[in-house]
Amino acid sequence: MIIKQVSVFLENKSGRLNEVTKILSDVDINISAFTIADTSDFGILRMIVSDPDRACETLKQNAFSVQTTEVVLAKTPNKAGSLSKLLDILQKEEVFIEYMYAFSMNDDGAVTVIRPTRIERCVEMLQKHKTELVRASELYSL
Structure with a gap:
């Protein structure tokens, strides 16, 4: 009933969201739902994914700032x-x-x-x- 959500902090630069989706796709992690909250400098991508622990590990290995929340x-x-x-x-x-x-x-x-x-x-x-x-x-x- 309590699900892990993955939050990724993104610089507000062209292509950063696409990078995240490609990285997750390459390791066969599916995104079931997502939302983005942004300011002029950065955004927070919140996602429900098929394997939150592996998603965090993979994104961290690719220099993204990531955390999970319940x-x-x-x-x-x-x-x-x-x-x-x-x-x-x-x-x-x-x-x-x-x-x-x-x-x-x-x-x-x-x-x-x-x-x-x-x-x-x-x-x-x-x-x-x-x-x-x-x-x-x-x-x-x-």
Whole structure:
């Protein structure tokens, strides 16, 4: 239920994102989801990948600044109001969210990647409210 996310610090230069994707592709690591937050000087690429430990090791060997963080993946129906219901649960249970992003799986639903300040509490509250959580073992079959 708690998944490792890979964060890569990138200089805001042409081609840096492409370098990361090629490096991961060369070692057969799949990117399931990603988001980029940027400033004028640098960006942070956050990714859910098929092998986070190997991705970090490989990227570090190629001179990238990389770290892992823990996130929760919540699965919801892909229809209007589903995200609002998820956020209502977290707000009512006083789970603070640092950031989040999502991806759609069309008819199979949507997955929201959540980085809470207290990850165990987040998992506990989502389970209490019968929210389907994605396990690491099933992540790569999505």
